[in-house]
Amino acid sequence: MRYEKIANSFYRENRKKFAEKILPNSVAIFSTNDPLPTNADGTFGFVQNSTFFYLTGIDQEDGYLIIDKRKTPHREILFVRETDEKIRVWEGEMLSKDESREISGIENVEWSSEFWKIAPANLNDCLNIYTHLDLSQGKGTTFRSREKYLTTLLKRKFRTKNFINSSEIIDNLRVIKHPLEINQIKKAVEITKLGFERAAKFLKAGIYEFELEAEISHEFYKRRSRNHAFQPIMASGKNACYLHYITNNEICKNGDMILMDFGAEYGNYKADMTRVLPIMGKFTERQTEVYQSILDVMKSIKRQMVVGNTIDNLKKETQNLIGKELVKLGICSASELLKDPKTILKYFPHGVSHHLGLDVHDVGDRKRPLETGMLLTLEPGIYINEENLGIRLENDILITKNGNEDLMKDIPLEIVEIENLMK
Template sequence: MRMSIQNEMPGYNDVDQLLNQQGVGLTPAEMHGLISGLLCGGNTDSSWQPLVHDLTNEGLAFGHELAQALRNMHSAISDSLDDDGFLFQLYLPEGDAVSVFDRADALAGWVNHFLLGLGVSQPKLDKVKDETGEAIDDLRNIAQLGYDEDEDQEELEMSLEEIIEYVRVAALLCHDTFARQQPTAPESPQTDITLTKIRSGGVMTQQEFLSRRQTLLAQMQPGSAALIFAAPEAVRSADSEYPYRQNSDFWYFTGFNEPEALLVLIKSDETHNHSVLFNRVRDLTAEIWFGRRLGQEAAPAKLGVDRALAFSEINQQLYQLLNGLDAIYFAQGEYAYADEIVFNALEKLRKGARQNLQAPNSVIDWRPIVHEMRLFKSAEELAVMRRAGEITALAHTRAMEKCRPGMFEYQLEGEILHEFNRHGARFPSYNTIVGGGENGCILHYTENESELRDGDLVLIDAGCEYRGYAGDITRTFPVNGKFTQPQREIYDIVLESLETALKLYRPGTSICQVNQEVVRIMITGLVRLGILKGEIDELIANNAHRPYFMHGLSHWLGLDVHDVGNYDTDRSRVLEPGMVLTVEPGLYIATDADVPAQYRGIGIRIEDDIVITEDGNENLTAGVVKKADEIEALMAAARQS
């Protein structure tokens, strides 16, 4: 028996500082969890380092100090896992300044990244049974645990320590199962292809995607197939393409981020179904030039599909899969290349009657079914969207801190994008809007080329895309850090509108109902300032606010910034738990508006993202200030530092 660990674990705060210096968007607990997961999954050779680079740092190697600290961490974890005295411990923040809530958050991060590392080493994790399988299921549940900050801290601390001990033992059980009893060599390089691709879409469990496919299959008629195509690549200019972004519906069911792909879900009857993926073949030359491909051999284990076929053979294979079915579910008109493939297959079946071929009788659009599914977010989706909100809030905070008169709008955009990338969100979820002065009155202003003037406001509407899901925040603040009186008067009307909507949104309400209350606040405020004149109710009946508030109050949010899902007439759909939506009141007063001169050219929008809960809503983007006094204080402090 070994009585001590030969390699010392680096200090938590030291690792935290090194991660921040390198711009790695993980906490020390999350990094420890990831490395522990790789080791407990049986990955014991040097391949752990490039895997960690792929998963956390866009494939780039770390600087010398961080790399050495992580090697020491890896060695210490390895020693403790191999020690018969159960010396393995979770790596969580400690000390008087660390609250129980801090430790709870760190634990959730550790577990999430442990499962990620374990899944990379053991891609068939969902097929693990017995005690280890139950422990893995428990870890998935623990990763989603929340807490109420009003809870008794002493009780919470006791419960937390029990959970930490359970997680520790579960990790050791995984190590015994995968690394001791059944050591497995790391998969060949081609089976790890999706690690680099997954960064732009997300780390969701394979079970999440499988569950979605099963939900769709349950709503399909027997003797049918659903055909869901990947997005084609988009040419930017000449031989240059835009960065690839997967079709949101295809991603929703696969988590696969390559073009030239088709998911086929076949429902033979109420008890038998299977899935087939068409994807690109491995091609050494193409992969040298354009990046790795998953291929057919690795796809079933990586993506949880039953079979994978070459996309280059789709015209010879697809019609055989559809032969004899009664119906196909297909989004006709979405992509021209997909229409051509599908209708060529159907034509082969129609012309092949003499060869006993039979074409489906009907083509049904799957989008109403799928888009209703996407409207209600799962626990895994909400965890990702919370992080998207957090990163987006950090970016808006940075913009407030960095803003100075004389900068250009595109320079503030650069600060936003910097913060997105720093925290692992490589792309924005839509084109960033940075509108200084009267440019803030242009709703979708994206030129971002003007100079920011002393005395003007700047409106920033920006959100990151994190693991495929969109954040969407708007903040408006003074370029010089201090609101003028007219700016503050308009701002406070918009802020009151937002805060009222946040209080009203809950199950049983609708966007339409909440919007009516917001309109009343706006019109009342505009009358008070002399911008509108007349009796309040009459002005409301005549939609007198429309010249100044011309867009909707809210839209769905998810894999797309204007996410899919039915609103019903006049956005009267009753809200239910799991729906995620924006709240974005605004007032825009053109420079030539017939209003008191001091208000002309002021454009203000304030926007947050919320999820409807059982008893109200949760604000996913509360991490950036929005009260005028708080904005001024933040900007003043930044100028003093």
């Protein structure tokens, strides 16, 4: 396997915790993702459903999980794709039943082709059916996931049952990271660091933004990452003022900076980092002023990322600090901000933090008090369109009992560190 697997005791414990939270006389059903089509008979690379992976460790398509709590203790059935002759010829061997048992810790493993023969026997005499609907998935698109399709079919077949979305229970479990998960994320962070250092050494005027992306990708694949955690942003010059600029097709020019927002994936867990580099190897006086302003805000907010605080509070405090920095930088006056506080949003239009884990924007409520084991990003920024200048800095922060741990503390961030790295 491309990455080191997590022990199946982790998945067994996740299923046990979930089963304890659902109502008696209930059955929960989960499914894998489908490969998404491109055009003709092409597909994108397969990405597993994060919740299915969290409960099973299975990392291939066409699978189901049943957690049956009609009786105590609960029962579990895992369904995996069988390797028939066509699959063997075109794709190779899928997981065997024994391999699936070893990965998931589930003894009762069946072929997915048997799902609709076996599932009704578990569902006919239960009161509640839990399915998993990720309400944030596919927003603004016509996309319908396998989960949504499965839920629709089940509701048609079992009209008298009480259907419940399992996402609240699952999200409350996933938001607190297990030490084994943190270890996977630390591996993703280390790979991200190596990709960044390679790109920084390669950066010079005259190259295209996508060439930096290619350097990072090379390092990722070489280090057992299957892909970028998300579409990388390589935004030079004015492009850094566009928050999700992903075309990466401009030439890097002397005198400009480049904002690089990217992260590695490792074993389905994600890293998320942003750094800003001077293309000529040294920041100008103005770039130094703005960079240091954001770095100071970042350090101040990091000290506030502690148990009991909330992401919403962190954002409000970030806006207050950035407002003061805007005045210091001569971008606007204190009276302007007092007259219209929303002026800050022109220069800092996004949030300062989000949860991180199996998804880049992982599960977690912005209003929920921070707890030990939560893992979040920290990403303040200032975007000055009038100067074609955008700076955002981002690290991944683990909330601990006594404060927090910056998982990216060893990745160059200070101005002198950045300039020394590029020599």
